[in-house]
Amino acid sequence: MLKTNFVQSLYTRSNTHRQYDGYLAFLPEGERQLFPVALASQRIFQTSDFVWIECKENGIDTPGFTTIKVGDYSLWLHLHFIGQGKLKLTESLMMSSGQAHCYYLNEREPELFLDEGKSWFLILGVSGKHLDSLMIDYPRLKELMPDGNQRPESYLGYTPIQSKLYNVLASLRRYEFHSFGTAFQLANWNLRLFQQLFQDLKPNQPAIDHSDTLLYQKAVMYIRRHYDDEDMSVAKIAEAMNVSPRKLSRSFQGKSFTVVGMILEYRLMDARESLIHSDDSLAGIAFALNFACPKHFARAFKKRFGIGPNEFRAQRRKKESFVKRSYPQA
Template sequence: MKKNLLNYKGLYGDNNQRDFGDFVHHELLATRSKLYDWEINEHLHTDLFQIFMISSGEGVLIQDTKKISLKAPCILLIPTNTFHGFEFQSDVTGEVFTISEQFIETIFKNTPLILLELNKAKQYSFDSNNFNLNDFIYLKNKIIQAISENNRYKQISLQSLFQLFFIGLHHLDNAVEDQKETSNNRTLGYFHAFQKLIKRTLPESKLIKEYAQELRITPVHLNRVCHTLVQKTALQVVHEYGITEAKKYLLYSSYSISEISYLLHFKDPAYFSRLFKKQTGQSPNAFRSNNSPENRN
């Protein structure tokens, strides 16, 4: 097992540091998958969001200790900082769009509800004759065309096309809670900014009042924002992120429990172990043993 997480600063296999800005990239699904014999090891991209459009064939998404079947036609969204891997059949066809987190935030800066939805990996499955699928295929082709062009309106075109693409997916998603739909943009904006602050700083390194100060609201207001949108306190949101990060290190690195505890700025290993067991029902050692890649079917 590698000491550290497999975290690519660029595309899979590319570790070159760069400023992605409004980065948008397209390639055929086979282009990179074939190089790795159709198996992509579990990894993450810190600053890149990916869209997989699978046109034919099948595959498996490996995420959070689970194997999830992918059957064409489907669209798969992989948010930034999400550990994932793939096993594809050799006859699979499709496209992969990779876009920077900054690009996503630019096009939806006034629509934080969609930013909130894009925080989780999600698969959309279609029948081959579904008229909604035809709309996404049309937008996909227009995006590919816009990427290949070189004119002064390229960035505006791409922003508009991706807006239509993601809004189309938003309309398909029936799981959005009424509370979130009716929450005002300011509440959603605070929550998204809170999530960014947690991600930017190690989760246990700040007090809730310090997060609230950076957002220029009170701790009571921050708790109300979190409860409205996810029915959790601000501290529970921070703990949830910390435990999610800890799971990655437990499964995909050889760091000890103590090293992970200090790496994520928990008070001490004993506190980390208690919190982890309270959140997951298992001790860190038991979670690592029961869910390690070597023990999966």
């Protein structure tokens, strides 16, 4: 049996009434003594040769650590689909959305940290007795593996999860659970996973944590596309980014604008262009850009540009009229 409650204490709300929709959804819920918390967010399957663990949680309220008991499994593949986290090996390894990692363990029990918000990952552990055979079948794995009979624990490499791998994963959704046959089905599926991952592994760890910077850049891009949406909010952007509102707000710390301030900035810049290039009324502009009311729009505009929208438009029209009189077209 697996020797630990793998994600015990990570989740603070129960999901036992939500239908599980991960790649291993065909598996029955784990035994209660293995997973006493958030049963519907986890699936596990293990034999003496390998173990599969999948967790898919739509909202972790409180971030935290859990220890992975490695047991007899020494070669590990970690596919992180959604969310942010860290795996503490000899040093902390950043886990970001869309990355696959491979590492080798002896007896060390690494700690997995998951940040708040959405999280979805799938882990495969392979028994050490198969390691030599795997290195014969997959030369790339042998290149990355440390030499010697007493191999040190080590990080072997990572690769972005490509679309072809997602297609392979999607095939799991067609499986049905059979008490006898599932072990053979998944053993065969492991070979497909090895074939996809080992050939693409890069020997170095991904860059040190730039997750907040990447999140900030992605959020700004999203705001740029959707700032005029009626329901634009911190919560909506966070959901689109698969993070918690608090993590999203944290990525904006030290920047010129908060999340709300960035939304307002894009709306005001759009409003400014409308005042220059259109005859739309203030009420029409305020309504189109989802300000609460024309008065709120006028106050925000004056605070940003130091002049009210009516005065701004009048000044622009006066300046344009002067230019036309001074430089008449031939």
